[in-house]
Structures are given as C-alpha cells and as structure tokens.
Amino acid sequence: MKQWGLYCSRCSARLPFRYQDMKCECGGTLLVEYDLELVARTLTKESLKQRYSSMWRYRELLPVEDSASIVSLGEGWTPLLRMPKWENKLSLKRLWIKREEQNPTGSFKSRGFSVAVSLLKEAGVTKAAVPSNGNAAGALAAYAGRAGIQAFVFIPMDCPSLIVDECPLYGATTILVDGFIHDAAAIIEAGRDEQGWVNVGTLKEPGRVEGKKTMGLELAEQLGWTFPDVIIYPTGGGSGIIGMWKAFMELKSMGFIQGDMPRFVCVQEEGCQPIVDGVHPVSTATSDDSGDDLPLLDGKIIPNPTGMRVPNPPDLPLLLSIVQQSGGTAIAVSKKQIADAILSLGADGISSSPEGAATWAAMLVLSDTGWLRASDSVVLFNTSHAMKYAKLGTSAAIPIIRTYDDYMIYRSL
Amino acid sequence: MKQWGLYCSRCSARLPFRYQDMKCECGGTLLVEYDLELVARTLTKESLKQRYSSMWRYRELLPVEDSASIVSLGEGWTPLLRMPKWENKLSLKRLWIKREEQNPTGSFKSRGFSVAVSLLKEAGVTKAAVPSNGNAAGALAAYAGRAGIQAFVFIPMDCPSLIVDECPLYGATTILVDGFIHDAAAIIEAGRDEQGWVNVGTLKEPGRVEGKKTMGLELAEQLGWTFPDVIIYPTGGGSGIIGMWKAFMELKSMGFIQGDMPRFVCVQEEGCQPIVDGVHPVSTATSDDSGDDLPLLDGKIIPNPTGMRVPNPPDLPLLLSIVQQSGGTAIAVSKKQIADAILSLGADGISSSPEGAATWAAMLVLSDTGWLRASDSVVLFNTSHAMKYAKLGTSAAIPIIRTYDDYMIYRSL
Numbered sequence: 001m002k003q004w005g006l007y008c009s010r011c012s013a014r015l016p017f018r019y020q021d022m023k024c025e026c027g028g029t030l031l032v033e034y035d036l037e038l039v040a041r042t043l044t045k046e047s048l049k050q051r052y053s054s055m056w057r058y059r060e061l062l063p064v065e066d067s068a069s070i071v072s073l074g075e076g077w078t079p080l081l082r083m084p085k086w087e088n089k090l091s092l093k094r095l096w097i098k099r100e101e102q103n104p105t106g107s108f109k110s111r112g113f114s115v116a117v118s119l120l121k122e123a124g125v126t127k128a129a130v131p132s133n134g135n136a137a138g139a140l141a142a143y144a145g146r147a148g149i150q151a152f153v154f155i156p157m158d159c160p161s162l163i164v165d166e167c168p169l170y171g172a173t174t175i176l177v178d179g180f181i182h183d184a185a186a187i188i189e190a191g192r193d194e195q196g197w198v199n200v201g202t203l204k205e206p207g208r209v210e211g212k213k214t215m216g217l218e219l220a221e222q223l224g225w226t227f228p229d230v231i232i233y234p235t236g237g238g239s240g241i242i243g244m245w246k247a248f249m250e251l252k253s254m255g256f257i258q259g260d261m262p263r264f265v266c267v268q269e270e271g272c273q274p275i276v277d278g279v280h281p282v283s284t285a286t287s288d289d290s291g292d293d294l295p296l297l298d299g300k301i302i303p304n305p306t307g308m309r310v311p312n313p314p315d316l317p318l319l320l321s322i323v324q325q326s327g328g329t330a331i332a333v334s335k336k337q338i339a340d341a342i343l344s345l346g347a348d349g350i351s352s353s354p355e356g357a358a359t360w361a362a363m364l365v366l367s368d369t370g371w372l373r374a375s376d377s378v379v380l381f382n383t384s385h386a387m388k389y390a391k392l393g394t395s396a397a398i399p400i401i402r403t404y405d406d407y408m409i410y411r412s413l
Numbered sequence: 414m415k416q417w418g419l420y421c422s423r424c425s426a427r428l429p430f431r432y433q434d435m436k437c438e439c440g441g442t443l444l445v446e447y448d449l450e451l452v453a454r455t456l457t458k459e460s461l462k463q464r465y466s467s468m469w470r471y472r473e474l475l476p477v478e479d480s481a482s483i484v485s486l487g488e489g490w491t492p493l494l495r496m497p498k499w500e501n502k503l504s505l506k507r508l509w510i511k512r513e514e515q516n517p518t519g520s521f522k523s524r525g526f527s528v529a530v531s532l533l534k535e536a537g538v539t540k541a542a543v544p545s546n547g548n549a550a551g552a553l554a555a556y557a558g559r560a561g562i563q564a565f566v567f568i569p570m571d572c573p574s575l576i577v578d579e580c581p582l583y584g585a586t587t588i589l590v591d592g593f594i595h596d597a598a599a600i601i602e603a604g605r606d607e608q609g610w611v612n613v614g615t616l617k618e619p620g621r622v623e624g625k626k627t628m629g630l631e632l633a634e635q636l637g638w639t640f641p642d643v644i645i646y647p648t649g650g651g652s653g654i655i656g657m658w659k660a661f662m663e664l665k666s667m668g669f670i671q672g673d674m675p676r677f678v679c680v681q682e683e684g685c686q687p688i689v690d691g692v693h694p695v696s697t698a699t700s701d702d703s704g705d706d707l708p709l710l711d712g713k714i715i716p717n718p719t720g721m722r723v724p725n726p727p728d729l730p731l732l733l734s735i736v737q738q739s740g741g742t743a744i745a746v747s748k749k750q751i752a753d754a755i756l757s758l759g760a761d762g763i764s765s766s767p768e769g770a771a772t773w774a775a776m777l778v779l780s781d782t783g784w785l786r787a788s789d790s791v792v793l794f795n796t797s798h799a800m801k802y803a804k805l806g807t808s809a810a811i812p813i814i815r816t817y818d819d820y821m822i823y824r825s826l
Contacts, residue, residue: 049462049463050462053466053490054492072494073492073494073512073762073763074491074492074493074494074512074515077466078487079467079486079487079517080487081485081486081487099486099487099517101519102487102515102516102517103515104492104512104515104762104763105764106514106519106764106798106800141762142762142763142764143762144762145759145760145761145762146761146762162800162803165800165803166764166799166800169709169755169756169759169764169799169800170759170760170762170764171759171760296582342582343582346558346582346583346584347558347583347584348558348559349486349517349555349556349557349558349559349583350486350517350555351518351519351555351579351582351583385519386579386582387519387575387578387579387582387800387801388800390575390578390803
C-alpha cells in the first residue's frame with residue numbers, strides 16, 4: 001500500500017497513485033500528495049543535518065517506495081553562489097545563483113529524471129520516450145542507461161547539436177523532429193501503444209515535478225529555512241515553477257518555514273512567451289531585437305535558448321495562478337540581452353546556458369524598472385553550461401522526421 | 414604571522430611560506446606544512462558534520478589567511494558514485510567513480526585554482542599565467558575572472574577547441590601554442606618579468622596541490638574515514654597524486670584515519686608515458702594501436718586525452734616515490750581502449766572525459782591481469798565531461814604562437 005496518492009491541482013479530486021497519465025477528468029494536472037504528518041516523523045530539520053548531500057536527502061518527500069529502485073547518478077544539492085559585487089551594483093539585499101549545471105548530466109534536468117526513471121524502474125517499465133528541447137532528452141538517456149531502460153528521445157531540430165549528441169552517447173535512440181516540442185510530443189502519443197513507450201514528457205508523469213521540487217527544498221534549507229524574496233526562473237513547460245511552489249507549500253504545512261512565498265518570475269524568450277502573454281495580456285515588449293542569432297566567440301556559441309521554447313505549456317492556467325498568487329511576474333528577454341548576459345556571467349567566472357543567462361537579463365530589467373527593491377533577496381537559476389550550446393553540424397547518423405509515420409519508415413530502413 | 418610554512422619534499426628543508434617559486438635549492442618541490450596540532454583543535458570529525466558541502470570545509474588545511482580572500486565558485490564535495498553492476502561483473506569488493514566533472518568549471522581543475530587564485534588575491538597579484546592542456550586554463554580564467562585578476566592562458570594547439578573557447582568566455586587572454594605544454598611553460602617563463610605574470614603552472618605555486626588535496630580529504634570523509642584499497646587516477650603533471658598523498662599523510666598525522674595508504678595507479682596515454690616508463694623501465698605496452706584518432710558519434714568527439722600529455726612532469730621522482738611506496742603501479746592505455754571506455758561509461762549514464770575514461774580502461778586491464786583483487790575497493794576519477802572534447806575548428810580569433818617573441822609580435826599587431 002503506497003503512502004501517497006494524487007490530487008488534482010484544479011478541482012482537488014483525490015486519486016490513487018500511478019506513474020503515468022497525470023490529467024484529471026476536469027483537465028487539471030494531478031500532483032503527488034503525501035501524508036505530511038507521517039513524513040514529519042522522520043524528516044526533520046535535525047535529521048537533515050546528518051544526511052548525505054544529494055537531493056535524495058528528502059527521501060520521504062519523493063514517491064519511490066523501495067530504496068533499491070532509486071536511480072541516482074549524484075544529482076542535487078548544487079551550490080548556491082552569492083554575487084556580492086552585483087549586490088552592490090544593483091542595490092539588492094542578496095543575490096544568489098543556484099548552479100544547476102553542476103548536476104551529473106550538466107543540467108537541472110537530472111533532478112526530474114532521477115525520480116521519473118526510479119518510478120519507471122519500480123513499475124518494471126522497459127521503454128521510455130520524451131519530447132525535449134535537449135537537456136531533458138540527455139537526462140532521460142543517462143538515467144535510463146543507468147537503469148537498463150531503453151530511451152527514445154525526440155528533439156526539435158533547432159536544438160544545439162552537442163546536447164543532441166549526448167543522447168546517443170548514453171545509448172538512447174535519438175530522433176530529430178522538423179517542428180516544435182509539441183510536434184515531437186504528438187509523435188510519441190501516436191506511437192505510444194504500438195511501441196510500448198511510457199511518455200515521460202512534462203506533466204505526463206509524476207516524477208519530474210517531484211524531482212524539480214527538490215530545487216525548492218534545497219533552496220529553503222541552504223538559506224537556513226527562510227524564503228528568498230524573489231525567484232527568477234527560465235520557464236518552458238514550467239515543471240520547475242510548479243515543483244518549487246509545491247516544495248514551499250509542503251514545507252509550510254510541515255512547519256519547517258513561515259512567511260510569504262517568494263515572488264516567482266518566469267523568464268521567456270521574446271516571440272515564444274505564452275506565460276508572459278498570460279500575465280500581461282497586452283504585451284509590454286519594447287525590444288527592437290531583429291530575432292537573428294547573435295553568435296558569441298567568433299560564431300561558435302549561439303545563444304539559442306531552446307529550453308524556453310514551449311509555445312503551449314501543458315498547464316498554463318496552473319503556472320499563471322502560481323505566478324500571480326505569489327505576487328510575481330513574467331518577462332520576455334531578447335537574444336541580444338541573453339548574449340550580453342552570457343558574457344557578463346562569464347566575466348564573473350560562470351559558464352551559463354542561454355536559459356540561465358536569460359534570468360540574469362531579466363534581473364537587470366527588473367532592477368532598472370524598480371520592480372526589484374533594495375530590500376529584496378533574489379535567486380537566479382543557471383540551468384546548464386554555455387559550452388553545451390556550441391554550434392556544430394547535425395550528426396548525419398541522427399534521422400530527422402516530422403511524423404510518427406516518418407519514424408516507422410526510418411525504423412524499417 | 415602565517416600559521417604555515419613550506420617544507421621540501423626531497424631534502425626536508427623548512428622555509429617560510431610564499432605564494433610562488435616552489436623549487437628548493439636541492440631541486441625538490443616545496444609543499445605547505447601546517448601545525449597539525451593547531452589544526453586539529455578546530456578541524457574535527459564532529460565539526461565537519463556541521464560544515465557546508467564545499468571543499469572549503471577543510472579551511473584549516475588550506476593556506477589562505479583571511480576568509481575574505483577565498484575565491485569560490487562552488488567547488489568540491491563532488492559525488493562518489495557506486496557502480497554495483499560492475500562490482501559484480503569484475504569481482505571487486507567496491508567500485509566508485511568520483512564525479513569531478515560536477516565542479517563549477519566542469520572539471521577537477523576548479524579545486525586547485527580556487528586555492529591558487531585565493532592566494533594571488535591575498536597577495537595582491539593582478540596578472541596570472543598558466544600553460545595548460547585545457548581544463549586548467551579554463552579554471553584559471555574562471556577564478557581569475559571572479560577575483561578581478563587578469564588571466565593569460567597558453568594552450569598547446571591539439572587541445573579540444575571547446576575547452577580552449579571557454580577561456581575567452583571567462584575573459585582570459587587566450588593563446589594557442591604550436592608545441593607541447595613545456596613549450597607553453599617556456600613562453601611564460603620568458604615573459605614573466607617583463608609582463609608581471611605570476612606563473613601558476615603545476616608545482617610552480619602552492620595552491621594547486623593544496624586544492625587537489627581536497628579530493629583525498631573528501632574521499633576519506635565520504636568513505637566514513639577509511640581508505641579505499643586502490644585509487645586509479647589519470648596523470649599528467651601529477652599534482653592530484655601528490656595532493657591526495659599529502660591529504661592522507663595529514664589525516665593520518667591528525668589521527669583521523671589509520672591503516673595502509675591506498676595503492677596509487679597512474680594512468681597515461683601510450684606514447685606519452687614518463688611515469689609508466691619510470692615505474693616499468695622496460696615498457697610492457699603490447700598494444701597494436703595505430704595512434705590514429707578514433708572518432709565517436711559520427712566523428713564529433715575525438716577521444717584526445719590531452720590532459721595526460723605531459724612528457725616532462727615537473728617532479729617525476731616525487732611521483733615515482735609515491736606510486737612505489739604505496740604499492741601502486743602505472744599503466745598506459747591506447748586511444749582505442751579510451752574510446753571503448755567512453756562508450757561503456759556513457760551506457761551507464763556517465764559522460765566521461767577521455768582522461769576519466771582512461772581510468773576505466775586501466776581498471777579493466779588491471780582486473781584482467783589479476784593486479785586488482787576481489788578484496789579491493791577501487792576509486793576512479795572522472796575529471797570532465799565527454800562533450801567538452803567535441804571537435805570544432807579553432808577559433809580564428811585565437812592566435813597561434815611558438816615562442817615568447819611571437820607573443821610580443823601578436824601583442825603589437
């Protein structure tokens with residue numbers, strides 16, 4: 001008998017736990033619900049002091065039954081780096097960067113897939129598929145490799161090629177899709193029954209949100225069980241925002257922490273900004289950005305923030321309600337602002353993904369406009385390394401498809 | 414008054430502390446000596462349990478006087494990952510990989526440069542230079558950037574281009590050298606006085622060995638204050654071996670740990686194997702490796718272990734004495750063995766540098782020959798990510814030189 005169930009984030013319906021299909025009948029997203037009184041018996045501030053520096057220190061708040069099912073590569077408990085020089089420059093009380101690129105697959109995606117793949121292992125699943133703008137594909141590939149599960153990854157072809165190439169290195173069947181991430185998702189849905197794939201796309205299963213939740217748990221613990229005032233986060237599908245919000249709710253319920261929730265700021269790229277448009281129905285973008293790529297380092301790094309390119313987030317209403325309830329906001333930044341931010345962070349010793357740099361760019365704007373106040377403590381997330389976004393030709397060995405039929409043709413060759 | 418001094422690892426002479434020129438008159442290498450009784454008053458197993466998960470938890474065993482001088486980007490306390498499947502396959506008691514690629518600059522070089530740059534900052538130095546096969550250059554560039562020190566990096570031109578390109582991203586003056594790492598070192602020595610560079614090359618200053626030492630301190634602490642039986646380490650200049658050996662000596666002196674030292678195994682690349690030749694004066698290499706590059710993933714990743722390409726280690730006698738005293742050995746592996754190992758580790762979810770993969774290849778050989786025993790617990794080091802070794806053209810903006818005169822010509826253009 002599992003010690004946790006599911007609840008609908010929209011209509012509050014309760015359901016037994018399962019490891020796939022997270023849509024409620026009402027259309028809301030199902031999330032994992034724990035017996036927090038039971039959890040609090042063993043998970044205490046005191047007990048945490050003795051635990052190992054991994055995201056699995058929060059074991060009781062992750063939905064894996066048997067410790068033997070945990071698929072770990074050394075994820076979580078990433079450094080929270082203070083930026084004192086910039087606190088002075090920008091008149092902020094505190095400024096930190098959470099260095100998520102120090103996860104085992106070089107990106108924050110390790111967290112979600114450590115939990116998701118553990119759940120698949122516990123359920124005896126043998127094949128998993130994901131539509132991904134890149135880092136999620138690499139993370140599924142790595143964790144599935146470790147678990148002995150076959151991985152199938154479908155990646156829009158504008159994704160930086162090194163991030164694509166990691167996937168076959170980890171042994172995954174790797175396919176490029178001539179389309180957006182929802183086109184990749186449609187291919188998986190079309191082939192799911194026939195192929196026996198479990199779809200581990202965003203909000204399709206419970207593990208990834210629970211894994212991302214550990215970013216919030218860590219943040220609270222690393223800040224001595226206090227909240228920062230503002231969290232600035234690069235947002236595509238939004239499972240990180242949902243996960244951190246859930247983490248803070250659980251910590252509040254368990255009495256670990258009091259006070260106001262942080263204000264959540266979702267950062268997106270100009271031109272692909274559904275959350276920004278939802279928060280500000282009349283767009284406030286004033287950039288004269290041409291939309292062209294702005295190569296850095298003699299053309300080798302293209303600040304191409306594909307991780308934020310999710311035109312149709314799986315549960316936009318949930319994201320909007322979190323942002324608005326928290327007193328947060330959403331902001332779109334241009335490629336030019338992202339390119340400048342990569343260089344600013346680099347000069348301070350930090351190699352940042354375009355998505356991570358976007359949080360820096362957003363912070364500068366919010367500081368300029370006065371939305372950020374001198375009393376604010378602010379946390380940014382660097383999600384991956386700059387060098388993973390280097391420009392390389394696409395590997396000739398990786399097929400490019402548009403539909404599930406194309407996939408079947410490719411497999412029959 | 415500093416609480417530490419220097420001692421000569423060859424003639425045992427004692428000298429006052431300084432931050433450069435680590436050669437004793439006798440030709441031996443000078444290392445930092447602490448008052449271990451004083452250290453043990455505050456650095457205890459109990460106090461460590463309360464400390465933050467960073468290599469600076471061993472603060473009293475690092476030669477930085479003022480905490481304000483510490484230049485940190487979130488280095489150390491990297492995961493030690495068990496490989497249970499392979500323990501069974503190879504009949505080993507325990508097998509771990511220390512995941513050094515999870516350091517802030519994506520490689521184990523973060524550790525040494527965090528300490529080295531802190532010492533430079535404490536001394537008021539404004540310009541630092543390093544000859545490097547790549548990852549050290551990136552680490553100097555990042556830490557110097559963070560500290561506001563100008564970095565000058567000189568890199569042999571066979572170094573993977575992404576690793577080269579990181580350096581200008583961090584704001585370093587970046588120069589490719591048509592030659593080996595000792596040619597790069599000669600350029601720095603030639604220009605040192607004129608340019609005001611402090612040379613932070615291997616064993617030229619005390620910080621890098623002390624920083625690498627934290628790998629040994631962590632290993633002992635993560636294993637519950639026990640030694641593994643065998644450490645397999647990719648060896649170029651050898652500061653990691655010297656550092657870990659020093660760590661273990663200090664821990665033994667302080668009573669933290671008893672028993673035999675681990676057997677140190679140095680891994681090198683066939684054809685550039687001074688340590689192997691020193692340990693086995695008649696080479697035992699039997700490979701029919703052609704010496705050609707063996708590209709992976711459709712030609713994009715070249716397993717080019719430049720980090721091990723140090724034909725003249727700065728203190729070969731010290732390395733040989735550590736390896737031999739410990740009951741260890743040295744072994745050269747081929748590019749083919751390294752390429753196979755990258756794929757084996759990838760299939761288990763680990764993205765490994767060619768140098769890290771070389772330790773895997775060496776382990777397979779030592780297991781085959783019976784040098785590794787069923788009672789052995791073994792630790793390998795993965796030093797960086799596979800993807801950093803992707804093949805890209807050299808950036809046209811980075812000059813290629815042979816001599817210090819070439820450097821002066823380049824600067825005058």
